[in-house]
Amino acid sequence: MPSRRRAVLAGFGAVVTGLAGCSGVPTDSPTPTSTSPAPTDATLGESVAVGDVTVTVSDPVAAHSVRYLTAPDAAGVATAGDDQFLFVDVSVRGEGPTPARDAFALVADGTRYEPGIEAVGPARVDGPVTGPRYDDAEGGYLAFRVPAPLDAEETAVVTDTVRWTIPSGRADPLRSPPPSFSTTVDVPDAVPVDEPIPIRLDVDNEGDGDGVFRGVVNHQGPLYSFDTFDLPVAAGESTTHETTVDYHLDAESPPGRVQFAVVGPDVSRSVRVTVDGGGTPAGTAARRR
Numbered sequence: 001m002p003s004r005r006r007a008v009l010a011g012f013g014a015v016v017t018g019l020a021g022c023s024g025v026p027t028d029s030p031t032p033t034s035t036s037p038a039p040t041d042a043t044l045g046e047s048v049a050v051g052d053v054t055v056t057v058s059d060p061v062a063a064h065s066v067r068y069l070t071a072p073d074a075a076g077v078a079t080a081g082d083d084q085f086l087f088v089d090v091s092v093r094g095e096g097p098t099p100a101r102d103a104f105a106l107v108a109d110g111t112r113y114e115p116g117i118e119a120v121g122p123a124r125v126d127g128p129v130t131g132p133r134y135d136d137a138e139g140g141y142l143a144f145r146v147p148a149p150l151d152a153e154e155t156a157v158v159t160d161t162v163r164w165t166i167p168s169g170r171a172d173p174l175r176s177p178p179p180s181f182s183t184t185v186d187v188p189d190a191v192p193v194d195e196p197i198p199i200r201l202d203v204d205n206e207g208d209g210d211g212v213f214r215g216v217v218n219h220q221g222p223l224y225s226f227d228t229f230d231l232p233v234a235a236g237e238s239t240t241h242e243t244t245v246d247y248h249l250d251a252e253s254p255p256g257r258v259q260f261a262v263v264g265p266d267v268s269r270s271v272r273v274t275v276d277g278g279g280t281p282a283g284t285a286a287r288r289r
Contacts, residue, residue: 048162067216153168187269197244214228258275
């Protein structure tokens with residue numbers, strides 16, 4: 001039968017301000033009673049009957065931050081702090097009821113973690129996965145917040161009737177400590193009308209684990225849009241990201257000021273840059289792209 005929903009996952013690889021997401025408090029898994037049927041054992045990517053539908057859990061992605069849409073033309077970044085996020089894709093086939101989101105959990109050596117990232121809520125995620133969150137009607141991604149590192153030998157996504165075991169090799173990223181980014185943003189106060197606006201980010205990973213700095217440039221006037229970027233940074237290493245804002249160069253009436261924000265893990269910098277020689281006439285509509 002046709003697929004009810006399938007989230008398209010992207011690999012590692014860019015609110016206004018990023019807020020740490022959170023999920024339910026970890027709890028011990030309930031102890032089965034003698035009358036409880038043993039759950040069906042499955043591997044990632046395997047389709048299993050759950051009630052009147054077939055459910056497939058696949059594509060685990062571990063991350064210490066998540067980039068998501070805060071508006072059609074803006075994005076934010078939420079960090080997990082000393083924790084981390086685990087995303088999995090859940091697709092559903094069939095005409096029966098789709099399992100509720102809270103029917104799923106992540107179990108790590110007997111400790112149960114409920115799905116959910118409150119800061120992101122129902123918003124569409126842009127990285128490290130792409131697509132809407134799982135809901136009771138269409139399926140989608142599930143996200144769990146767990147400790148970093150996750151000290152567990154066995155991890156699995158479970159319902160009351162099925163257990164999708166995550167192979168040890170696929171769970172290795174969960175066993176790494178978190179990164180800790182220190183970031184400086186350098187933007188000039190003014191530029192000539194015929195020059196682009198340079199943006200420079202210097203990112204240091206002062207943590208014990210490798211990580212990806214997910215960033216975004218939110219254009220806030222006269223253009224409204226956003227650009228994203230992803231910077232892999234190993235523990236103890238640093239990197240530099242340089243980009244430009246240059247849409248005013250092609251404008252028939254260059255603006256006198258350009259506004260944007262640079263957002264990433266634990267950084268949010270709003271800037272206003274004067275364009276010397278520019279000046280949008282009164283009444284000119286803002287542009288979007």
